Amino acid sequence: MSDSQPENLPATSAASDAQTPQAEVIEQREGMFGVRGTGDTSGFGGLRRQVALPGGTPKPYGSWFDGAVDRLEGLAADGAIEKVVVDRGELTLHIKRENLVDVCQHLRDDEALRFEFCSGVSGVHYPEETGRELHAVYHFLSITHNRRIRLEVSAPDADPHIPSVVSVYPANDWHERETWDFFGIIFDGHPALTRIQMPDDWPGHPQRKDYPLGGIDVEYKGAVIPPPDTRRSYN
Amino acid sequence: MTATDPYATTRDTTEGKVFTVTGQDWDSVVSGLDEEPEERVVVNMGPQHPSTHGVLRLILELDGENVTEARCGIGYLHTGIEKNMEFRSWVQGVTFVTRMDYLSPFYNEAAYCLAVERLLGIEDDIPDKANVMRVLLMELNRISSHLVCIATGGMEIGALTVMTIGFREREKTLDLFELITGLRMNHAFIRPGGVAQDLPPGALDKIREYITWMNRHLKEYAELCNANPIFKARLQDVGYLDLAGCMALGISGPTVRSTGYALDLRKSQPYCGYETYDFDVPTWDSSDAYGRFRVRLQEMHESLKIVEQCADRLEKMDGQPVMVADKKIGWPSQLAVGADGMGNSLDHIKHIMGESMEALIHHFKLVTEGFRVPAGQAYVALESPRGEMGCHVVSDGGTKPYRVHFRDPSFANLQAMPIMCEGGQVADVIVAVASLDPVMGGVDR
Numbered sequence: 001m002s003d004s005q006p007e008n009l010p011a012t013s014a015a016s017d018a019q020t021p022q023a024e025v026i027e028q029r030e031g032m033f034g035v036r037g038t039g040d041t042s043g044f045g046g047l048r049r050q051v052a053l054p055g056g057t058p059k060p061y062g063s064w065f066d067g068a069v070d071r072l073e074g075l076a077a078d079g080a081i082e083k084v085v086v087d088r089g090e091l092t093l094h095i096k097r098e099n100l101v102d103v104c105q106h107l108r109d110d111e112a113l114r115f116e117f118c119s120g121v122s123g124v125h126y127p128e129e130t131g132r133e134l135h136a137v138y139h140f141l142s143i144t145h146n147r148r149i150r151l152e153v154s155a156p157d158a159d160p161h162i163p164s165v166v167s168v169y170p171a172n173d174w175h176e177r178e179t180w181d182f183f184g185i186i187f188d189g190h191p192a193l194t195r196i197q198m199p200d201d202w203p204g205h206p207q208r209k210d211y212p213l214g215g216i217d218v219e220y221k222g223a224v225i226p227p228p229d230t231r232r233s234y235n
Numbered sequence: 236m237t238a239t240d241p242y243a244t245t246r247d248t249t250e251g252k253v254f255t256v257t258g259q260d261w262d263s264v265v266s267g268l269d270e271e272p273e274e275r276v277v278v279n280m281g282p283q284h285p286s287t288h289g290v291l292r293l294i295l296e297l298d299g300e301n302v303t304e305a306r307c308g309i310g311y312l313h314t315g316i317e318k319n320m321e322f323r324s325w326v327q328g329v330t331f332v333t334r335m336d337y338l339s340p341f342y343n344e345a346a347y348c349l350a351v352e353r354l355l356g357i358e359d360d361i362p363d364k365a366n367v368m369r370v371l372l373m374e375l376n377r378i379s380s381h382l383v384c385i386a387t388g389g390m391e392i393g394a395l396t397v398m399t400i401g402f403r404e405r406e407k408t409l410d411l412f413e414l415i416t417g418l419r420m421n422h423a424f425i426r427p428g429g430v431a432q433d434l435p436p437g438a439l440d441k442i443r444e445y446i447t448w449m450n451r452h453l454k455e456y457a458e459l460c461n462a463n464p465i466f467k468a469r470l471q472d473v474g475y476l477d478l479a480g481c482m483a484l485g486i487s488g489p490t491v492r493s494t495g496y497a498l499d500l501r502k503s504q505p506y507c508g509y510e511t512y513d514f515d516v517p518t519w520d521s522s523d524a525y526g527r528f529r530v531r532l533q534e535m536h537e538s539l540k541i542v543e544q545c546a547d548r549l550e551k552m553d554g555q556p557v558m559v560a561d562k563k564i565g566w567p568s569q570l571a572v573g574a575d576g577m578g579n580s581l582d583h584i585k586h587i588m589g590e591s592m593e594a595l596i597h598h599f600k601l602v603t604e605g606f607r608v609p610a611g612q613a614y615v616a617l618e619s620p621r622g623e624m625g626c627h628v629v630s631d632g633g634t635k636p637y638r639v640h641f642r643d644p645s646f647a648n649l650q651a652m653p654i655m656c657e658g659g660q661v662a663d664v665i666v667a668v669a670s671l672d673p674v675m676g677g678v679d680r
Contacts, residue, residue: 023610027631051631054611087611088353116482119616120647122627122640137627139614139642146503150614171485174650175642182317197310197679207318207638228322234604234634 024055027128029235049235051128054087061086064147069093071113075106092150097162100153101189104168107140107149115140115149118165120175123183125208133157134185138165138172155185164190182207275303280664282311288387289675293652293664302664305656307649312679320639324605325351326566328636330423332626336643336677337420338383341376342619343677344425345369346626347639349506351427353613354630355606357559364555365429366507371442371545372415372424373507373617374538378449379408380620380672381531381538385456388528388669392469397459404452411445414438417570417577428565429558434549435572442546449539456532470525474655474667477522484654485647488622489534490671492518493526500618512541524670531672534620564606567598605634621645621672643677 032044080099215227292308386401517533519526625642
């Protein structure tokens with residue numbers, strides 16, 4: 001169990017048309033069943049697993065992706081696109097947060113891109129990805145060209161600011177409020193960034209990974225079932 | 236002393252005088268205003284009001300009968316489903332998502348399962364029969380959801396017959412759901428890899444009976460409403476929103492189609508084999524509540540056409556699998572009807588408890604630990620009765636979802652409430668909201 005080879009790595013998905021992206025390790029997990037420190041006599045405590053998300057894809061990306069990315073690179077500021085990920089037939093562009101509004105403007109207005117429909121933003125919290133803990137993930141649909149694209153923007157926990165795209169896509173108004181509510185990402189320039197699902201005076205942002213799920217033991221016919229976040233978990 | 240309602244009181248705040256009105260006591264508001272004239276009245280409609288479709292709070296600023304400003308207050312039905320899913324296995328997630336938009340549970344399940352299947356890379360391995368059953372259930376669900384929309388929408392403007400016949404037909408649809416999935420709501424029937432169970436014996440006959448019934452009765456809605464002068468007077472030119480407004484606000488579904496634009500993901504980005512079915516996308520060109528009603532009415536007929544095609548296909552698919560062949564993903568146990576109702580198949584219990592230790596281990600591992608999903612993210616959108624139902628799923632390669640986010644069409648569509656209602660009258664607010672057909676379980680999740 002002492003070798004450094006990662007175990008239990010998920011099988012790599014079948015190779016697609018585009019080149020398989022290099023995995024990007026964001027976290028290293030050890031042990032099993034949520035057991036920490038002493039008391040683990042199962043031998044599973046030595047298990048190690050790397051959490052690796054699909055990393056950047058080199059060109060060519062395949063299908064219409066190349067044309068769209070080239071077009072956007074030409075329009076947006078240099079270095080606005082940090083990384084291009086083609087995975088499972090979906091195109092993800094990682095955008096620098098200061099360039100987000102500009103990129104969105106081009107995505108919507110440029111004839112060759114024309115993503116007129118914004119399906120909202122969803123937050124993801126990666127507490128182990130230092131400096132890029134909070135991700136805001138935007139999904140767009142181009143009805144003109146019948147394409148979908150995903151933008152991903154990250155911000156550190158210490159400075160959770162991302163510019164609001166409500167001025168370009170008014171549809172994102174409530175979605176950004178929801179993401180602020182659940183993840184604490186502050187969307188600068190949003191017309192009224194208030195909580196939307198939780199009560200106004202709620203402390204904390206519930207869908208962050210450091211926010212506990214809560215719950216109480218349930219007793220049924222003498223057996224006690226612990227709340228889900230304290231049950232055995234598989235790393 | 237006369238009887239006073241302790242809840243109907245007046246108090247002064249820094250914002251002005253606050254009246255708590257519980258019904259039948261609007262006189263107190265009127266007399267209160269006489270003493271101290273106010274230029275505006277702010278009314279909280281809801282969160283508990285039957286015409287707000289669940290617990291939706293509408294904050295209306297009124298000038299007489301006219302709405303000058305309208306805002307939504309939501310979140311009263313937030314149950315933390317997305318957070319809870321991060322602590323359960325991938326298969327258990329279906330049980331949660333089916334409870335979000337409770338009027339279109341199959342769409343929630345299908346969006347989630349299609350996203351998980353894309354992450355697993357098994358999109359092409361789903362058996363044909365499972366896909367046909369998914370389409371069948373989704374289209375039946377579209378009918379039942381539109382029926383509730385039309386029925387409650389009718390009830391709110393006083394068309395009670397539309398409500399009673401609407402729920403009669405919906406009941407027929409729910410009977411089919413009960414027969415096929417075992418439950419009327421919250422089915423958790425569509426699972427990653429296929430569906431939970433094959434069609435029960437006799438289901439096809441019931442579906443045929445249902446198609447005959449619906450063909451006879453769907454006409455009644457058109458006869459009752461389409462040219463009804465009161466119905467038209469209440470709905471026409473109310474809740475106006477044109478195509479540009481829809482695009483800006485991210486509105487999809489019947490609201491877009493009522494502007495004359497045939498935006499339908501079943502046609503433009505087909506999933507589950509929709510490209511092989513013959514159906515039309517109905518549109519209307521009035522951009523108002525009446526147009527949305529007509530679009531929904533016509534969509535039910537189109538859905539019925541698809542249901543009929545599904546029934547024809549299922550007839551030839553007897554005995555085919557409904558779950559992906561990969562034993563590391565497909566749920567090991569099968570269901571069967573026993574003396575005490577639906578439960579685990581006794582044959583399967585016999586096999587794992589008496590015949591094969593390996594089968595028992597496999598069953599145990601898959602049920603307790605679940606399967607692992609390769610790391611990455613996927614976004615799948617499908618056309619629910621309310622518009623684009625999107626599901627963004629992120630996996631870290633573990634046995635539980637790392638993050639699941641639903642782009643619920645009700646949530647996005649409700650943003651159009653102010654633009655539809657401001658400048659109109661209070662009574663039109665109810666019609667406009669009903670024409671958006673928001674389901675608060677989906678809005679708040």
